[in-house]
Amino acid sequence: MCTTAELSEVAYKKEKSAALRLTKRQGLSTEAALTEVLSKAAGTGSLAELVNQRLQEKAHIAAKVTAHKQTKLAARAHKQAARQPDADAWLAWFDGSCHPNPGKMGIGGLLKSPQGKETEISFIAGIGDSSEAEYIALISVLETAIQTGADKLLIYGDSQVVINDVQSRDNGAAILSEQRLKAQDLIASLPQVSLQWIPRKRNGQADALSQRAIRNAAAAANPQQA
Secondary structure: OOOHHHHHHHOOHHHHHHHHHHHHHHOOOHHHHHHHHHHHHHOOOOHHHHHHHHHHHHHHHHHHHHHHHHHHHHHHHHHHHHHOOOOOOEEEEEEEEEEOOOEEEEEEEEEEOOOOOEEEEEEEEEEEOHHHHHHHHHHHHHHHHHHHOOOEEEEEEOOHHHHHHHHOOOOOOHHHHHHHHHHHHHHHOOOEEEEEEOOHHHOHHHHHHHHHHHHHHHHHHOHHHO
């Protein structure tokens, strides 16, 4: 004998609606109405067989949903783990700013050793556009890394253009060819380098250093307004 809970669990939406109409028209209990509707759905089979079959189907679907969720969670965890730098890796951030664009270029960079020692980069770099400023910032970080003896280096930047360009296997953007070649040569001279794009909000230190360079240059040019 199937319980009301079991019948309600396996009944489809249309069958529940049909059972509800029976309770209203004939005054049947919920269990009796569901039993009548599902017995018709069972056809030549028994009601118990129908209930058991549908319970198995629901369990199978639930297992597939659970497995899918677990796979997604595992993939997300793997992706997050892959983003975490090695404990012995040097970390670097770069950013280039222009006021206006094109205009005066401010260069910012930060190099952090595995022990946590930080080296800041902040200077003015003449007149250019934002992509050129980003490239100069990347080159400066690479040069600083070489000078400090970094071996395993993970570089973060918010310029997708420069990160894609320096890693491209073709000629990339012709206007940036000189900077690209220089950056690629520096990368080749380091044992292990990887670049990763990050959103601007996560590149705050490098951005602040590039902005500081521009502010300092403006203050030096106009000491009375400083």
